[in-house]
Amino acid sequence: MDIAILGAGCSGASLAYFLADAGFLGRIHLFDRRTDFSQEQRWCSWGPVPKRLSGLVSASWDRWRIVSGNAEVVCSLPERPYLHVHAPEFYERMHDRLRRHPNVRLHLGCSVESVTPTGLRGEIRRVAADFGDYDVDLVFDGRPSAENMEATRGSGEISLLQSFAGLVVESSEAAFDPDTVTLMDFGAGDSPELSFVYVLPFSAHRALVESTAFSGDGIAYDEHERRVENYLKKLGAGAYTVESRESGCIPMTTRKLPRMSDERHIMIGAAGGATRPSSGYAFVHILRQSETLAGSLMRGEHTWRRPIPRKYGLLDAVFLDALEDSPAHARESFLRMFGRVPTGALVRFLSGDSSLCDDLAVVAALDKTPFVAAAARRVKASMLGAEERR
Known part of the structure; x- marks a missing residue:
């Protein structure tokens, strides 16, 4: 099986790395129109990161704080520190490893014009790029596009x-x-x-x-x-x-991004919904998605899970609705969350690996009035959206 990965950024490079590191036998074509990756400077998130990438963490902190006026909340969780990864170093080391791997073809400075089905039953995807055409079995697409990434309003979306x-x-x-x-x-x-x-x-x-x-x-x-x-x-x-x-x-x-163009053209990274809507955090979600996809391919499976569990969709939508409606309440909500929710539960919630008990602890700490109103608006918007799709 040969695959093409469109975009050699965080999602594309990490997926190629996890596959190569696991001993993937097919060819991996990694395309990106860029040759300079210095524009991105850093990614931060709570740990842990996959052990194989732990050497890329350049700084970490056990303590963090929230400040509003004279109020301050300080939290600490040594077992899950706040991590900093220097993006240029990440790219340099990742791309260098991939260049030296015999199964990987790194096509930098190469734009992809189109991806089209071909083969007797349309089971092959032809990637038309600047340097030629490449026939592969699967395409993983991490390129941001105007259609997928623009912040549009409509059908009650925030x-x-x-x-x-x-x-x-x-x-x-x-x-x-x-x-x-x-x-x-x-x-x-x-x-x-x-x-x-x-x-x-x-x-x-x-x-x-x-x-x-x-x-x-x-x-x-x-x-x-x-x-x-x-x-x-x-x-x-x-x-x-x-x-x-x-x-x-x-x-x-709250707009839902497409998870795939078709069953053999799968969206990954931020383009595939790996950014947490309520916070903008994406790094750990992208790494989890890449590691999960690589494991699935190595087992011969074609099951593509959501990078962020479905349950966070409603919670994030309610939070964004309340944030848009009342920024002042949002400031107070952050102070309440960090001050009242057990630190471990809150970090797991923000990192997308919380339990039901963690979720309930976060909900219990919030000021009910703006969030109940926001939840009601979300339910109404969902019902209107369902009617429009009929």
């Missing part, structure tokens, strides 16, 4: 954008706590959208300081950078040098 921009700085003053990640500092909470500052401290003098906002249209880069500069002044960072800048925009939507 669509927000998580826009962010950050600076990696070296400060003259010891402004950062190197042992504690600031997941969210809402400040005075006076902006109309839900916005906060996120801090990854690499030392007392060096950190990523990032402005993030959840809104319908996103926030301009200049405004994000202004907020970062003001936050550094608030911390008393003193003079600082900027090592690098990064920015991006992640769709947060």
